[in-house]
Structure formats: C-alpha cells, structure tokens
Amino acid sequence: MKTEAEIRSVAEPSEDRSYVNYRPPTSGLQLPLQVGRTMSYKYSLEFEKDYKELERKLNELKEIALNKKIDFSQEIATLETKLENYKEEKYSTLSAWQKVLIARHPERPATMDYIEAIFDDFIELHGDRCYRDDPAIVGGIARFNGVPVTVIGHQKGRDTNQNLKRNFGMPHPEGYRKACRLVKQAEKFKRPVICLIDTQGAYPGVEAEKRGQGWAIAQTLMQMSLLKTPIISLVTGEGGSGGALALGVADRVLMLSYAIYSVISPEGCASILCKDVSKSHEMADYLKLTAEDLHEMGVIDEIISEPLEGAHTDPDKTYKIVREKLQVHFDALQSSNIDELLEKRYRRLRNMGVFEEVGV
Amino acid sequence: MLLKDLFNPKARKKYITLPAHTKDSKDSPEQGPAIKTCPKCGKPNREEDMDNSYKVCLGCSYHYPLTAGERIWIMTDENSFSEFNKGLKTSDPLAFPGYAERVAKAREDTGLDDAVITGTTTINGEKAVLGVMDSGFMMGSMGSVAGEKITAAFENAIKERVPVVFFTASGGARMQEGMLSLMQMAKTSAAVARFHEEGLLYISVLTHPTTGGVTASFATLADIIIAEPGALVCFTGPRVIEQTIHQKIPEGFQKAEFLLEHGMIDKIIHRRDLKEFLGKMMALHR
Numbered sequence: 001m002k003t004e005a006e007i008r009s010v011a012e013p014s015e016d017r018s019y020v021n022y023r024p025p026t027s028g029l030q031l032p033l034q035v036g037r038t039m040s041y042k043y044s045l046e047f048e049k050d051y052k053e054l055e056r057k058l059n060e061l062k063e064i065a066l067n068k069k070i071d072f073s074q075e076i077a078t079l080e081t082k083l084e085n086y087k088e089e090k091y092s093t094l095s096a097w098q099k100v101l102i103a104r105h106p107e108r109p110a111t112m113d114y115i116e117a118i119f120d121d122f123i124e125l126h127g128d129r130c131y132r133d134d135p136a137i138v139g140g141i142a143r144f145n146g147v148p149v150t151v152i153g154h155q156k157g158r159d160t161n162q163n164l165k166r167n168f169g170m171p172h173p174e175g176y177r178k179a180c181r182l183v184k185q186a187e188k189f190k191r192p193v194i195c196l197i198d199t200q201g202a203y204p205g206v207e208a209e210k211r212g213q214g215w216a217i218a219q220t221l222m223q224m225s226l227l228k229t230p231i232i233s234l235v236t237g238e239g240g241s242g243g244a245l246a247l248g249v250a251d252r253v254l255m256l257s258y259a260i261y262s263v264i265s266p267e268g269c270a271s272i273l274c275k276d277v278s279k280s281h282e283m284a285d286y287l288k289l290t291a292e293d294l295h296e297m298g299v300i301d302e303i304i305s306e307p308l309e310g311a312h313t314d315p316d317k318t319y320k321i322v323r324e325k326l327q328v329h330f331d332a333l334q335s336s337n338i339d340e341l342l343e344k345r346y347r348r349l350r351n352m353g354v355f356e357e358v359g360v
Numbered sequence: 361m362l363l364k365d366l367f368n369p370k371a372r373k374k375y376i377t378l379p380a381h382t383k384d385s386k387d388s389p390e391q392g393p394a395i396k397t398c399p400k401c402g403k404p405n406r407e408e409d410m411d412n413s414y415k416v417c418l419g420c421s422y423h424y425p426l427t428a429g430e431r432i433w434i435m436t437d438e439n440s441f442s443e444f445n446k447g448l449k450t451s452d453p454l455a456f457p458g459y460a461e462r463v464a465k466a467r468e469d470t471g472l473d474d475a476v477i478t479g480t481t482t483i484n485g486e487k488a489v490l491g492v493m494d495s496g497f498m499m500g501s502m503g504s505v506a507g508e509k510i511t512a513a514f515e516n517a518i519k520e521r522v523p524v525v526f527f528t529a530s531g532g533a534r535m536q537e538g539m540l541s542l543m544q545m546a547k548t549s550a551a552v553a554r555f556h557e558e559g560l561l562y563i564s565v566l567t568h569p570t571t572g573g574v575t576a577s578f579a580t581l582a583d584i585i586i587a588e589p590g591a592l593v594c595f596t597g598p599r600v601i602e603q604t605i606h607q608k609i610p611e612g613f614q615k616a617e618f619l620l621e622h623g624m625i626d627k628i629i630h631r632r633d634l635k636e637f638l639g640k641m642m643a644l645h646r
Binding site for chain 2: 214355
C-alpha cells in the first residue's frame with residue numbers, strides 16, 4: 001500500500017532492491033508485442049500453450065488492423081469472447097498436476113510481494129540467535145490495516161541468484177528457530193501472527209540434518225499449538241510437507257485456489273511408490289493436494305479465488321482479494337477470547353484424521 | 361538432481377531409487393530358519409540365543425529391529441500391558457490405489473491393526489502410558505490411525521497423571537493418506553504440548569529407523585530423548601539426501617552416536633539396560 005519509491009527507501013540493500021523493483025508482467029497486451037511473446041513463452045505452462053498461441057495470433061491481428069486501419073473490431077470481439085470461454089472452460093477443469101504447475105510458476109507472487117502489497121511498515125527481523133539468519137524464511141513486524149502483527153513466510157527467489165541466496169525457499173533448522181523466536185515475541189506483545197506458506201519443503205541436506213531439522217520443525221509445531229495469540233496461515237504457492245506445515249498450525253488455514261499442500265511432492269510419491277517419476281501426474285491426483293480437495297476434507301478453512309489464469313497474471317487483484325479475506329478472519333479472531341481460541345485450535349487439530357472403529 | 365539432469369529425461373527418472381535388496385530384507389526379515397546373520401558384522405546368531413539377548417548381536421551389539429510385541433514383552437512388567445484404542449483401522453480416506461491391499465497385507469503379516477500400539481503398563485514397577493511403533497507395518501508410517509492413537513495416549517496419560525514412554529520407529533508420514541497424514545504431525549505435537557503443560561514426564565526412545573514426520577513431531581518433543589545404539593534418526597534419510605542433492609554423506613551420519621555428539625539426544629542406552637533406566641528415570645519424577 002505504498003508507492004514504489006517509498007518501498008525502495010526502506011527496502012534492504014543489494015539483492016532485495018532488485019527484488020522490490022521487479023514487477024511481473026500484468027498482461028501480455030500491455031507489453032510491446034515482442035516482449036510479450038518472449039515472456040509468455042519463457043514461462044508458458046504446457047497446458048497454456050494452445051491458447052497462448054491463439055492469444056498471440058489475435059494480438060497480431062489487432063496490430064495489423066490498427067496499422068492498416070481496417071475495421072475488424074466485430075471479428076476481434078467474437079474471437080476474444082471465444083478465447084475467454086475457452087480459457088474459462090480450461091481453467092475450470094484443471095487437473096491436480098496442472099495446479100501443481102501453477103503453484104510452482106516462477107512468476108507467482110512470493111511472500112515478500114504479499115507483505116509489501118498487503119501490509120504497511122514492514123520491518124524485517126533476522127536470525128535465530130543460535131546459528132545464523134536463514135533467508136529461506138522471512139519474518140518481521142508490520143501493520144495490517146493499522147494493527148501491529150508478526151508476519152512470517154517462506155521466501156523463494158525470483159531468479160537464480162536470489163534462489164541461491166534463498167535456497168529455493170527451503171529452510172534449514174535455523175529458519176524454523178527464527179520462526180519460533182518471532183512467534184514467541186508476537187505472543188509477548190500480543191500481536192497476531194500471519195504465516196505465508198510457500199516451500200517445496202524443508203531442505204534435505206547434510207548441514208540441515210546435523211543441526212536438527214526434525215527437532216526444529218517439531219518445536220515449531222508444538223509452540224504454535226500453544227501460542228497465546230491468534231494465528232492465520234495462508235498457503236500461497238507450494239505447501240510441501242513438514243517444512244510447510246511448520247508454519248501451518250493456526251486458528252485459520254486459508255489457501256489460494258491454485259496453491260497445493262501435500263504430504264509429499266507428486267514426484268517423490270511417484271518415485272517411492274512406482275519407482276517412476278513419470279507417474280507424477282497420476283500421483284498428484286491421488287494425493288488430493290488441491291485447495292478444493294483439502295477444503296472438502298476439512299484440512300483448510302477457506303479457499304481464496306485467484307484470477308482465472310493464476311495469481312501471477314494479475315498480482316494486484318490477488319493482493320486485493322487476499323487482503324479482504326485476511327481481514328474477515330483477522331477481525332473474527334481478534335474479537336475472540338484467547339482461551340477459547342486455544343481450545344478451538346486444539347480441537348481443530350484433534351479432529352484431523354479419518355478412520356473407522358471396529359468392535360473387538 | 362543436478363541442474364544438467366533437468367534436461368535429460370533419463371536422469372530425471374532417478375529421483376529416488378530404493379535398492380532392491382533393502383526392500384526384500386525388510387519384507388521378510390526372518391530369512392533362514394534358525395540363524396540370523398548380523399547385518400553389521402556378519403556373525404551368524406542363533407535365534408534362540410537372540411531371544412535371550414534382547415535380540416542384540418552377540419558379536420557386535422547390533423540391535424535387531426523388534427516387533428511391537430517383542431518390544432512390549434522386553435520392556436514391560438509381565439502381564440501389565442493393557443491396550444488403548446483397540447480395533448482402530450484405516451478407512452483409506454483418499455481411496456489411494458493399492459493402499460487397502462497393502463494395509464491388509466501388513467495386518468496379516470504383523471497381526472497388528474496399524475503401525476502403533478499404545479496402552480497402560482508398568483515398567484520396573486512404575487506406572488506409565490506406553491507407545492510402541494512397529495516398523496514392520498508399512499515402515500511404521502503415521503497415518504490417521506497412528507496419529508489418533510498417539511494423541512489419545514498423551515490425553516489418557518494426562519487423565520491418569522502418569523509419564524509417557526514412547527518407542528518410535530517410522531518411515532514418516534503415510535503418503536497414502538495424503539494431507540491427513542501430514543496433519544497428524546501437528547495433532548500429535550499439540551497433544552504433547554498439552555501434556556508438557558501438565559508437568560508430566562515424557563521419555564522417547566528413538567529406535568532404528570525413526571525418520572521424516574515422526575522425527576519432526578512427537579518423537580523429538582520429549583523431556584528425555586534416548587536412542588538405541590546405531591539407530592538411524594533423521595528428518596531426511598541419507599539415501600534421499602544423496603540422490604536429490606548429491607551431497608556426500610559423512611561416516612556414521614544420522615546414527616545415534618552422531619546425534620549424541622551433535623546434541624540432539626540425551627543418551628544412548630543398550631537395549632539390555634533400557635527397562636531399568638526407564639524405571640529409574642520415572643522414579644526420579646514421581
């Protein structure tokens with residue numbers, strides 16, 4: 001909710017500046033045709049290719065009509081409607097795997113984008129006080145519609161350099177320990193906590209194991225279950241396994257419509273169960289990892305609808321919807337009694353699980 | 361996966377592979393009639409000797425995996441164990457292909473309903489709630505049933521004001537129940553959190569192998585964390601680390617001794633001495 005210059009003035013030096021300056025293309029039409037073409041091809045998902053091609057042809061037609069001053073407006077309008085219908089049809093019947101692809105889209109808004117768009121006066125806080133600062137998890141204090149809150153989220157990078165720094169959004173134990181520290185601090189100052197989930201998972205590396213990856217995640221889960229301040233978690237992109245869940249113990253869990261949340265990646269599942277990664281598409285289906293499936297199963301509380309072609313195609317619209325939805329839950333939680341809230345948080349988790357009781 | 365492999369479809373297929381022999385030995389651990397060759401030192405141990413030695417190799421002290429039944433037999437006072445949540449069974453909530461069959465087979469092979477048994481018992485005369493995982497039941501993976509039993513165990517222990525002793529052995533969250541399995545990590549951790557609030561004692565004994573979602577939840581949230589010698593305890597297993605990010609695995613990595621050195625556990629205790637230790641520790645907290 002600030003101008004770009006304002007953001008830039010408080011933004012951190014070096015890498016993060018380029019990050020702030022980055023603006024995902026809003027739509028192909030507003031860009032010069034040549035740029036639009038390369039951009040859309042660079043990150044086109046396989047199932048988008050057919051209509052992106054049509055879109056491009058349509059743009060060419062528009063340009064020709066404009067240059068040669070021929071009136072094709074009616075034909076163009078018809079084609080545009082057809083194209084829109086085609087897209088709507090396509091996006092209403094996306095497979096689980098196609099949603100996985102959107103959730104991982106490299107241009108999809110990341111945690112810092114949401115923080116800058118939705119919160120004011122964000123001040124990032126660093127470090128776990130034990131080992132180091134983990135750039136794969138960002139956290140700090142901000143205002144949400146005037147109210148001070150603690151915001152924590154996984155942070156993926158935007159390009160290779162940033163991703164190397166951010167470790168592709170895959171935290172080490174110190175990331176979770178930083179999160180623990182920040183939620184404890186939020187509790188002390190009675191600030192609500194808002195978590196943004198977007199990670200493939202906790203980092204599967206030697207150093208992470210040495211420093212107790214499992215221990216750190218477990219501590220986070222335990223602490224958040226007892227935290228005496230409201231918590232809202234939002235799955236914005238990929239919710240990958242325990243590394244994602246660590247920020248997911250909350251009073252309300254929301255999810256963007258093309259986000260995914262899963263016990264294991266479809267690829268991991270396919271290679272373990274079928275010994276064949278090409279079965280990932282099927283596994284994505286079986287794992288029931290889409291927002292719709294999870295809402296039905298009661299794992300999440302609400303789905304936040306993204307723009308038709310995904311959050312990355314219209315980030316500003318996405319931020320607006322997310323802000324509105326967050327506000328609704330935020331207000332509801334702010335007005336509730338903390339003991340009742342903790343009891344409900346426990347019940348929410350307590351009821352997770354489906355099984356049958358057979359008489360013995 | 362290496363970056364260059366991204367463009368090589370053949371290399372992409374090798375995300376994680378399980379060596380065939382490991383799988384076979386897990387599926388039928390009782391190979392050979394009365395001789396159990398030690399997988400560590402190669403000593404042929406006679407089964408009847410094993411029964412008298414807590415199933416520990418007589419040559420190198422290798423701790424053979426125990427079934428839940430054997431564990432209860434070794435660790436508890438005679439006839440003191442009474443089970444909670446009998447007859448809880450998975451209902452295959454995602455209708456995951458092949459899952460129902462695998463569970464049926466595991467049930468038949470192990471005689472268990474699922475990978476966890478919980479109940480009340482006494483250990484060296486000390487009353488406790490005991491939980492035992494069986495790695496023979498779908499690698500001890502934690503799904504809805506396991507999560508429910510673990511949670512109920514901690515709740516029952518609060519009611520009865522007794523300590524909890526948990527023997528863990530698990531491959532992690534059970535994939536075939538999807539997010540419901542993942543949520544069991546949060547559910548069990550929340551139960552442990554409440555248990556701690558009550559000022560009661562929780563001892564976990566990490567046995568070979570304890571990995572994934574179990575390591576990252578209730579298993580490592582104990583007041584006292586013990587491991588059996590040589591037990592592999594990790595979040596991400598060495599094979600997955602090696603095959604996904606191609607990092608070299610140091611010698612003894614993620615083994616109990618390594619964890620002790622890195623400050624992750626309190627003690628390593630030989631199986632023979634465990635029961636006495638647990639009794640002593642509980643008496644100190646009475």
